[in-house]
Amino acid sequence: MGEEGFMDITASVFSRQDKQLETSLLLPLRNIVLLPGITLPIVAGRRRSVAVAESTMLTEHKQLIVAAIRPEAQGRLEEDEKAEINSLEEIYPVATLAVVKKMSRLPIGPVQLIIESLERVRIEQLIQTEPTYTVNYQLLPQVTTETAIAAGTEQQTLAALTSAIQSLWQEAAMLNSNFPEELLAVLLHSDDPAQLAYQTSILLQQDVPEMQAVLEEENLEMLLRQMLEDLKQEVEVQRLRREILGETKKEIEGQQREFFLRQQLKQIQEELGELDPDSQEIEELRVRIKEGQLPETAQKQAKRELARLERIG
Known part of the structure; x- marks a missing residue:
């Protein structure tokens, strides 16, 4: 990239950071x-x-800020279904600007939204909590290949990390027969490294602090490396799970085969009028119990043991 291209991207980043605050529903x-x-x-x-959802649908662009609630505030909200967020400290300040694509009411009362996230923002101030949440925010620099290269990251490095993540997803799909082919195709044909990283975080079902760290990461190379490491761990778990299931299946099949062969052997011996050693031993025990002068309690115990041996045999 030439000096002019670098200056254009740098100027764009600084212009975003210096931009005046904007206001939106939260x-x-x-x-x-x-x-x-x-x-x-x-x-x-x-x-x-x-109220935020309904108010957003009345606006021209149907945009709003979406922010994750901090885990330490979750407890209060879970204990009281009527509790609300009351301060900026209860949410993460790095959030996303999103657009509501569709809203529908559920029978009980809540509303369901289809939301598409657009770009990262930083919430600077919670200026209203009633009747809706309203915040002041500013746009954050986008995480793109261009900005990463302008910051000094080699394009080959980004390409190698992207390819490594896609290869791991291909292996993950091979290890999981239920992995959707359409989803794998999307991952393998993604030409946006940042988007691939975000999709990976979602598919790994990471918890809120982990996903928030992904959202806040501005260094594309570091973001890709972290997602690669997390995906490696998940694939390794899948490998071990498959190996364990395979060993268990072999063991069960071996037991079933042994039982089947024993039954066949018994049938052959019965047809020939012969007894296998185990059956002969059981028969001898039956005779000894019958002819022996055992106390009633001991005789009952001996018969129970004999029945157990017959089941095993």
Whole structure:
């Protein structure tokens, strides 16, 4: 990239950082972080969240800020279904600007939204909590191949990391017969490294702090390396699971085969009028129990043991 291209990207980044604050409605989310470029169905059930959803649908662009609720605030909300977010400290400040593609009401009262995340933002101020959440925010630099290269990352490095992640997803799909072919095709044909990283985080079902770290990471190379490491661990777990299942299956099949052969042997011996050693021993025990002068309690115990041996045999 030439000096002019570098200057253009650098100027764009600084212009975003110096841009005046904008105002938007805020939708706090529990147990999920909405990453850029991801479309998700979301249910809004609390009073203020429903009000935010309804108000957003009345705006021209139907855009809002989506922020994850911090885990330490989750407990209070889970204990009281009417509790609401009351301060900026209860949500992560790095969030996403999103657009509501569709809203529908559920029978009980909550609303379901289809939300598409657009880009990263930083919430600077929570300026209103009633009747809806309203915040001041500014756009953050986009995580792209161009900005990464401008910052000094080699394009070959990004390509190698992207290819490594895609190869691991291919192996993961081979280890899991239920892995959707369409999803694998999307992952393998992705030409946006950042988007591949975000998709990987979603598919790994990472917890909120991990996904929030993914959202906050501005260094594309570091983001790809982290996702590669996390995916490696998941694939290794799948390998071990498959190996264990394979060994268990072989053991069960071996036991079933042994039982089948024993039954066949018994049938052959019966037809020939012969007894196998185990059957002969059981028969001898039966005679000894019958002819022996055992106390009643001991005789009952001996018969139970004889019945057990017959089942095993």
